[in-house]
Amino acid sequence: AGARVRPVAEFSAVRPNYAYELGGVGRSPQLLRASRQSGYHGEIYETHNNNVLNARTFFQVGSVEPSRMNQYGFRFGGPMGSDKLSFLVTGQETRESGFVNGNVLVPLPNERASTATDPAIRALIDSWLALYPTELPNRTEIDPRMLNTNALQKIRNTVGTFRLDWNRSERHRLSARYSYGDNFIDSFELVIGQNPNQRLRPQTLNLASEHQVSDRTLLRVGFNYLRRKVHVLVSPGIGPNVNVSRDIRSLGPSFNFPVRRMGNDFEYLAQVSTSLDDHQIDWGGQVQRSQLNEFQADGARGTFSFTRNFGRTAIENFVAGALTRYTT
Numbered sequence: 001a002g003a004r005v006r007p008v009a010e011f012s013a014v015r016p017n018y019a020y021e022l023g024g025v026g027r028s029p030q031l032l033r034a035s036r037q038s039g040y041h042g043e044i045y046e047t048h049n050n051n052v053l054n055a056r057t058f059f060q061v062g063s064v065e066p067s068r069m070n071q072y073g074f075r076f077g078g079p080m081g082s083d084k085l086s087f088l089v090t091g092q093e094t095r096e097s098g099f100v101n102g103n104v105l106v107p108l109p110n111e112r113a114s115t116a117t118d119p120a121i122r123a124l125i126d127s128w129l130a131l132y133p134t135e136l137p138n139r140t141e142i143d144p145r146m147l148n149t150n151a152l153q154k155i156r157n158t159v160g161t162f163r164l165d166w167n168r169s170e171r172h173r174l175s176a177r178y179s180y181g182d183n184f185i186d187s188f189e190l191v192i193g194q195n196p197n198q199r200l201r202p203q204t205l206n207l208a209s210e211h212q213v214s215d216r217t218l219l220r221v222g223f224n225y226l227r228r229k230v231h232v233l234v235s236p237g238i239g240p241n242v243n244v245s246r247d248i249r250s251l252g253p254s255f256n257f258p259v260r261r262m263g264n265d266f267e268y269l270a271q272v273s274t275s276l277d278d279h280q281i282d283w284g285g286q287v288q289r290s291q292l293n294e295f296q297a298d299g300a301r302g303t304f305s306f307t308r309n310f311g312r313t314a315i316e317n318f319v320a321g322a323l324t325r326y327t328t
Contacts, residue, residue: 031222032208034173037086040078067098084167091160099150100188105248116321131192153188171212179204193238196253201229224267232259240302245314264291302328
């Protein structure tokens with residue numbers, strides 16, 4: 001879809017805007033700017049895009065796989081009972097689904113069933129072998145076990161904001177804004193359980209006050225609360241990480257997943273702008289407190305390693321259930 005650029009509305013020496021136009025927040029926290037809604041305005045929209053109207057993507061082989069993107073939302077705002085108080089509410093959701101193409105090493109036809117003599121071990125190895133795609137290798141000129149295939153990936157992004165602006169007097173304005181996001185990525189899996197799913201839930205609360213101290217001086221103070229919830233989760237039913245050297249694709253995502261992280265930032269800001277005859281002086285300060293709570297354990301799911309030993313290759317040991325090392 002390309003980059004979605006947002007213009008920098010106001011430049012200031014005390015508010016760096018590095019990468020702001022591409023979604024970055026800059027190096028310094030931002031004070032919420034007053035923006036009163038003088039009249040009722042609203043819109044509702046929906047866009048749709050699919051593979052019927054798209055050209056073939058560069059990395060896709062074979063027939064064009066289905067892909068769909070729907071983006072819809074609304075925006076509505078206006079005064080609330082008086083011309084001094086106004087509101088703005090917005091909401092948007094984007095849903096995308098499409099296939100990701102890639103190469104993966106899979107077992108050969110004669111390596112699709114366990115040769116272990118113990119029934120319990122044989123059942124376990126067979127359940128792991130069932131996680132590989134049923135397609136047979138089709139890029140044997142590169143590697144006898146290489147398969148080029150496609151896997152479905154789904155993305156859902158939901159965002160919304162609610163804002164209030166109050167012109168308390170000609171010299172004093174108050175603003176408040178709450179924004180919420182819920183982003184979910186059902187990651188593609190060339191091998192079942194290959195990539196973890198991602199759940200991101202950012203929330204932001206902004207409070208700001210503007211006071212015209214004099215005809216030349218404007219005082220602005222504010223408070224920002226930023227909450228970041230990040231979950232990188234293993235698909236249900238996916239157990240330990242299984243490593244078969246480099247003979248075939250390892251099973252499960254990396255051993256350091258899942259990850260559950262929660263961050264809270266509290267920002268207190270003040271800024272004074274003084275206009276002189278030919279210049280403007282901006283000065284102020286900020287205090288920021290950050291809190292991070294995280295669960296991440298290396299090897300929490302356990303790692304089974306099959307390597308070349310016992311007079312067999314790694315894949316032969318894997319099929320036979322001859323484990324080299326178990327780590328947890």
